[in-house]
Each structure stands twice: as structure tokens, then as C-alpha cells.
Amino acid sequence: MALVPFPKKAAPSGAEEPESDWDDHEPESEQGGKMSFLDHLDELRKRIIYALVSVVLGFIVAVFFLDPIFNFVMAPMQAALEPGQRLIFTDPTEALMLKLKMAVIAGLLLASPAVMSQVWLFIAPGLYSNEKKLAIPFVALSSVCFVGGAAFAHYVVFPLTWKFFASFASDLITFMPRIEPAFGLYMKLLLVFGAVFQMPTLVLFLAKLGIVSARFLIRHMKYAILIMFVVGAVLSPGTDPVGQVLLAGPMFVLYVISIGLAWLFGKKKKPLEEV
Numbered sequence: 001m002a003l004v005p006f007p008k009k010a011a012p013s014g015a016e017e018p019e020s021d022w023d024d025h026e027p028e029s030e031q032g033g034k035m036s037f038l039d040h041l042d043e044l045r046k047r048i049i050y051a052l053v054s055v056v057l058g059f060i061v062a063v064f065f066l067d068p069i070f071n072f073v074m075a076p077m078q079a080a081l082e083p084g085q086r087l088i089f090t091d092p093t094e095a096l097m098l099k100l101k102m103a104v105i106a107g108l109l110l111a112s113p114a115v116m117s118q119v120w121l122f123i124a125p126g127l128y129s130n131e132k133k134l135a136i137p138f139v140a141l142s143s144v145c146f147v148g149g150a151a152f153a154h155y156v157v158f159p160l161t162w163k164f165f166a167s168f169a170s171d172l173i174t175f176m177p178r179i180e181p182a183f184g185l186y187m188k189l190l191l192v193f194g195a196v197f198q199m200p201t202l203v204l205f206l207a208k209l210g211i212v213s214a215r216f217l218i219r220h221m222k223y224a225i226l227i228m229f230v231v232g233a234v235l236s237p238g239t240d241p242v243g244q245v246l247l248a249g250p251m252f253v254l255y256v257i258s259i260g261l262a263w264l265f266g267k268k269k270k271p272l273e274e275v
Contacts, residue, residue: 047118054114058107066099069106076159077182080166087179094180109147116142134208142201149197153189157246192235196251203258207266214263224255
């Protein structure tokens, strides 16, 4: 049976009314909140600056390994071309900017743990103390998923998409791609799949907070599949059916993995106590 507190007695005239522990448990909205809207914006600005600094540091490290990174990125592009054929550039600064963009992407991958730490530090003030223990799993899993999504795009999605476009070459038309649009497609695929692969991290976090459950995800799977194909059509950088399927397919696999994570690590509902 729930306990009801006794009503407070009126304090004698002229005497201060003693503070009560019940006042400490008032909702944050009634107490005015610990941080104002401007404080949240200032905190967001600070976290973005720290994340950008970490990416710049990763960029500086990547510059020292630029030639191996360049060869690694260009390998799947070159593999789809005819023997002896090369990618071309028509602008004098195009090749230089290409290498700088590669260093930026490599710096982002190197700095992903630091970036995810800043994301966590921004949302942590709104969590309870027991929920803040998720910091290390959140940073570790989100970083691994981002790098895993980028690797999947590099080894699987981009080669298949690139070969699909190159297959339209014939005796009348020759495929002579420029490096800038080619790398633009590659970079978009890396970022999109790095973001899509965050689904297990997001679901695990929401499940630990008790917001979603495995039963909820299973019950709404048919709507999730529809959303996956819509997202695949919208976010696919190549706007081709191959890219759309290659984006929606992994999303479904990640959704199934997310159901397993929600079932294993989700917040267990306690049975209702008898009144």
C-alpha cells in the first residue's frame, strides 16, 4: 500500500517554516530546471568545439600517412576500370583537395571515440546517476559501429555501386570518371553508413532507459521495414536501386540485432505491487 505523508503543521507566527525533504523531489519543471536554454546552447557550442578540435588533431595525424590512405581509398575505384585506364582530374587543385578530403575523413574516423565522448557529455547532465554508467558502453559501441559502417561502405557498398555505374560503358561511350565526383560518392557512402550503423547504439541506449523494448520493436517491424526502404531511397547517394537496396538491407540486419540487444540489456519491467 502506498504511504501518504502527513500534512505539515502550520509554523508559529514569526517563526521560519522548516524545509522539507519533499521539496527536494519536486519535478525539475517546477523548480525552474538546472540549466536554462542559453546554458544548453553554450554547452552544445562547447561540445562542438571540442569535437572539432579532436577531428583537427586526427586530420594532422592522417596527413603523415596520406599516401597509404590515398592508395587504400583509390583501390576500389581503380578496380572497376579497364586495365590501363586511370581516373582523371581537370582542375589544377582537384587532386590536392582530394587528398585533403581523404585526410579529413581519416581524421574523423580516428577521432570518433572523442567525438562520441562529447555527444555523451552533452546528454549526460539530463540522466540519473545510474544511467550515467552507460558512458563507456555508449562511447565504445558508437565508435565501433561508426568505423564498422565506414568499413562496410568501403569494402562492399562502394565497389558494387561503382561497378554498377561503370557497367553502362559500351563501344559507343567510355567511362572516364573524374576523381572529385568519384570521391564525393565514396565520402557520402562512408558518412551515411557510419550514421546508419549507429542504430544498435541508439536502440541499446533507449532500451536501457526503458523507452523501447524488444517486444515494441518486433510489433512495429512492418512499419520499420517501410521506413528503411524510404530512408534508403532518400539517403542513397547514388540515387540508384543498387545503393538503395544496399542501404535498406543492412538497416534490416541492424534492426534485428537491435531487437536482440533490447531483449538482452533492456530495462526489465517490475511487476505491479499489490495495493
